[in-house]
Amino acid sequence: MNDSERTLTDGMLDRPRGVREGEELDLPALGAWLRANTSLLPGSGPPEIQVLQFPSGYSNLTYMVRLGEREAVLRRPPFGNTVKSGHDMHREFTVLSKLAPVYPLAPAPLAYCDDEAVLGAPFYVMERRRGIIIRRRPPPGMKLDADTSRALACALIDGLADLHAIDWRGVGLAEFGKPQGYALRQIEGWTRRWERSKTDDVPKLDAVATWLATALPADADADPALIHNDYKYDNVLLDARGVETGKGVRINAVLDWEMATIGSPRMDLGTTLGYWVEAGDDARMQGLAFGPTNLPGSLTRAELLDRYQERSGIELSSGTYYRVFGLFKIAVIVQQIFARYQTGATQDPRFAALGYFVSMLAEAAAEAIEREA
Template sequence: MIGELVRPAELGRLLAAATGEPRWRELSASLISGGKSNLTFELTSPAGALVLRRPPTGDLPSGAHDMGREVAVQRALAPTAVPVARIVLWHPEPEPLGVPFYVMEKVAGHVIRGELPPSYADTPAQRVAMSDALVDVLVGLHALDPVAVGLGDLGRPAGFMARQVDRWGKRGRAPSITALGAALAERIPQSPPPSVIHGDLRLDNCITDPDDPGRIAAVLDWELATVGDPLTDLGLLLFYWREPGEPQSDLVPTVTALPGFPGREHLVERYATRSGRDPGDIAFYRAFAHLKFAVIAEGIAARVASGAMAGQDFGALDGEAVRIAEAGLDLLRKG
């Protein structure tokens, strides 16, 4: 299957031409597990290692899995303090893989999901430093002027939250997801000034420095990036952040419930202090994150069932989508 998705001979020729390195013609590929929207592969050859990003197979919703958006954002952020991987090849034409795709440098470091690497971030101080570094990357991204970095046309900030709630609410199938969308639509807050937002920032969408847990080496997966309400990024980060005793997500396992990691309140306080921005109705933004991820979980379940995820399986996702939506409703009631 990987050969059909990557087509090593054709891709190798393109990379050899793009890099001036003929050894890329001897290319091999392996799937990097964990990608639940676009597919990610490590490419290796005698010339070194790179990373390929491409959409899944099958029919794709209009506007989704936009490779060009990821490329545009990573190129725009390359000169800034926000760490991103360098784009090596952008191929917007559908051939030879049948879809647009891009190749980027492989950044050294750790992608941390359900467990920490051995002897890495094994003290409370290092775990707090890792958490703070993640928040600080978010603060740095939100501090950028979208126009100054060339991303002024990336989104439509006017009416952003109303459109987002309407869009995601309509995409859900389960009654609890529809109910959460309706509840959010009734209490949309006044948004702060717009900024470039990632749209899915969490620990495993970053690469941490191999030697320093307190440094983010690169931020990945810019598919949902736009210009809009920065507090949506904070709400999503809090959604992914598990605290001790809370259930793990089958889709996004994380280490943050381990001893030594700070809780969500610490993240909110650091974001507010470093950004100078009032977190406002943070319960709304956390509940919106629940809506968004519940819809995403339904979409991943459909793609897995259709065989579009290169054989990856993420468990019983329909039930998880309902649980997530119901937890979002509970947040709104308590908030």
Template sequence: MTDDARTKVAGAREVRDEDAFDVEAVAAWLRAHAKDSAGLEGTPEVRQFSGGASNLTYLLRYSEQDLILRRPPSGKKARGAHDMGREYRIQSHLAPVFPYVPGMVAFCDDESVIGSEFYVMRRLTGPIPRRELPPELDHLSPEQVRSMCTNVIDLLVDLHSVDPAEAGLSDLGKGEGYVGRQVSGWSDRYRKAKTENVGDFEDVTAWLAAHQPADRRICLIHNDFRFDNVVLGESDPTRPAGLLDWEMATLGDPLMDLGGALAYWVQADDDAMFRELRRQPTHVPGMLTRTEVVRYYSERAGLDVTEQQWAFYEVFGLFRLAVICQQIYYRYHHKQTTNPAFKDFWLVTGILEDRCRKIIARADG
């Protein structure tokens, strides 16, 4: 790791008071339980990453290396969410067959250490595209941006090609019937997270229930695939070097994974309201449009999907994103977190509801 890579860690800031933990306790636990305790002497400097809105992510800066700690948020959580052991297991098992996961260091299920489960992993170095391209990538031409974009989509295709049995992850999900379970499950989650200042989405959930297709196939899916979870190569930033944030990975339908990814895909010609939600650089010259992404992925994965068929996956992806935003806002609304970044998430829920309705109207028209 270069000194420059160690010095500049984008998105890392001081730890919020409500998210602080006993650093000495973690350091002592790691020295006793890490697979390799080399370089774990002393107490690390701790910084918190500001990008995530679900699990909490921290930088542990030791004198010789940087590690990453992940733990659940405080407050009410959806049943089955924020399972640190599951997230650790997925990445540990994937490493031999999918070389884009960070190296795992240790998992702690003893909540007496910091008040929750947590796990620690190696930090992958390299630029991460967030709302804008990192400054060091400003030199990329539109052709290079397009190459980066298609290579990132190929990463998703590669993941969907992993044999779950070979990875020892055949038990990760419930298998057939995935689409139906997702429609009913996310509909129920929204009803439980609804607050009085947002719409009910009942027309959207009814349309999804009436138009749900059969599973195309069942494979390993990431379920939170977007640019700010991709680490690009340091020597060649047009190629991905890592994929982060595996908390929602499961066995499911690959087109549902793609639909979830494209819910974040705001392009240059979108309406002004939707452009306000952009959190990744999918608007820059050279980036594929959503239509081009679907076409490219379908060709690479060997899955035919018509524009009419795609409407379901697009609406579902946007609806699921609305539920995620509303679940986060619910925690803020009920004072389970005081993070001011979440105070306007209810507005995002409304914008996404309106977009779902427009796509449904076009599909039914």
């Protein structure tokens, strides 16, 4: 990166920081494994390994590994994890291995390790891509006027529609999932996860789970596709120069493929709708915004749904049902993280207030069902 590029993107790029206490990696063991299994390190001697950690994210842990002038990204499950199926490093590595040659937004994986003696859990390393990640608020230096907010929302939903158009059989992912009966299995699976991770009673979330199981639409398993399963702003990387110079919004990479599978594109869209708080929502909902979806110019949920249907050719019989599924699933994911904090499996202070968000998501889902009735 030259000086002009550094000035242009300063303060906007997603940057790693020091590793959080309790989430350190065994550098000698990692170095030995990298030398034996990748071309990232020479056979002997320097460079020494430097490891930093990307600070955000609530699930799998993401590290930047710097080896002299070379950089890579390492992904591993969270410490204290007990939900093995939700943090399957090999699945994530597999989908990237198949996608990277044909899908430019998939970072190329470099090597996978299933030997837990190295870092205490399976992990993999992949190429590092640079760019902007938008979380609850835009990063310093990024201005989102109405036109940019709309372009950003359009780019995001177009990216999901394009992902669903991939010939998953043709790229070698025919055995990657079981699309028949996928939707009902999801409802049943997320309900079980909710029951197992409960730390407090949330009757409205129990009622939402019952409604989802009894109101499953007939189109839920139609048009199976490769789905991301957690597609939202902070899981895409934006081209910083295009945003800063006004030359357009472009997605540079899609991240966090840990829950990818072959399944229902409607339920995948439902997860995105679950994250989507719009400007007209009440003050309580505004506090649940997972990104700048509520800024002036951004698409409403109805506009998001319309654009997806037009670009993908996939129609939804009930946008409400799929959004409620998204809200329920997000609530359970948050509850699983909160349960780890409550049991002391993680000390991350960000997790202390997550119980509140579970209750708010449950209320939002229940109210959406009432409006549909």
